[in-house]
Amino acid sequence: MRHCLQYGDEEICYQVNRVDSRKQKISIHVYPDGTVQVDAPTDADLVGIFDAVRVRARWISKRLEEIRKRNLHVLPREYVSGESYFYLGRRYLLKVNENPGEVGRAKLTGRYLQVFAPTAEQALIKRFVKVWYRARAKELFARRLSELAEQIVWLREMPPVKLLTMRIQWGSCSPSGVVVLNPNLVKAPRECVDYVILHEVCHLKEHNHSHKFYRLLTELMPDWERHKLRLDGLAEALLND
Ligand SMILES: [Zn+2]
Structure with a gap:
């Protein structure tokens, strides 16, 4: 039987495997395919099992995250229906719609990133996905920058923003005052975007x-460290397109 529990903003689902022994204690296993199995004696009630899972939810969540990361690392990203794509921290499934009359475009609908293209050739789909991410990034970064700028009293004028895909960096600031942002940052949760x-x-x-720099940053975003850590954890998955 499958049961689920809410942990932060994720749902942890597990199956209960009854073990016919009174000596058996409740034990939790996370398998490489992401299955969470709880071995429990036949007389253990579901509330007790739920509590055992809840107590170890943090550990389970970490294991699941490791598995997800490993999978993302091992599998080269494919531009075919069913592949996962991130936008603002959420996962969407790619859906390729082939239609000879299409010029090529992408849009989000529900939990899908839909691409409409004349052929399903992966290089082509990849290009449309990239164009879409770049457009979203440009729009979001400009909007967030102007919204965030309102609370920055020392900022006299809006800095110019440039998009640049970088392998290991989310952003930089040139000596001449140009803010450079990685378009892949748009895949990360909103708070992480704000942090960068x-x-x-x-x-x-x-x-x-x-120290002066960090004092300045902390004034604007007291919990920036939390968002930085989160972003560090996502780097491998999000920077690798
Ligand atoms: Zn810096």
Whole structure:
């Protein structure tokens, strides 16, 4: 039987495997395919089992995250229906719609990233997906920057923003004051996007990672460290397109 429990914003589902022994204690296994199995003695009630899972939810969640990451690392990203794509921290499934009359476009509908293309050739689909991400990134970064700028009293004028796909960096700030952002950042949760924008904007005033820089950043985003850690954990999956 399958049961689920809510942990933060994720749902952990597990199956209960009854073990016919009174000595058996409740034990939890996370298998490489992402299955969570709870071995429990026949007389253990479901509430007790649920509690045991809840107590170890953090550990289970970490194991599942490792599995997801490993899978993303091992499998080269494919541009075929069913592949996962991230947008603002959420996972969407790619759906390729082949139609000879199409010029090529992508859009989000429900839990799908739909691509309409004249052929399903992967290189072509990849191009439309990239164009879509770039357009979303451009729009979102400009909007967030202007919204965030309202709370930055020392910012005299809006810095120019440039998009640049980088292998290992989310953003940078040039000595001339251009904020450079990685379009792949649009795949990360909104708070992580804000964190990177604020980090780079703070470099307009402090061109280093000094105490003054971090004080400035902390004033604007007191919990920036949390978002940075989250982003670090996602780097491998999101920077690798
Ligand atoms: Zn920096």
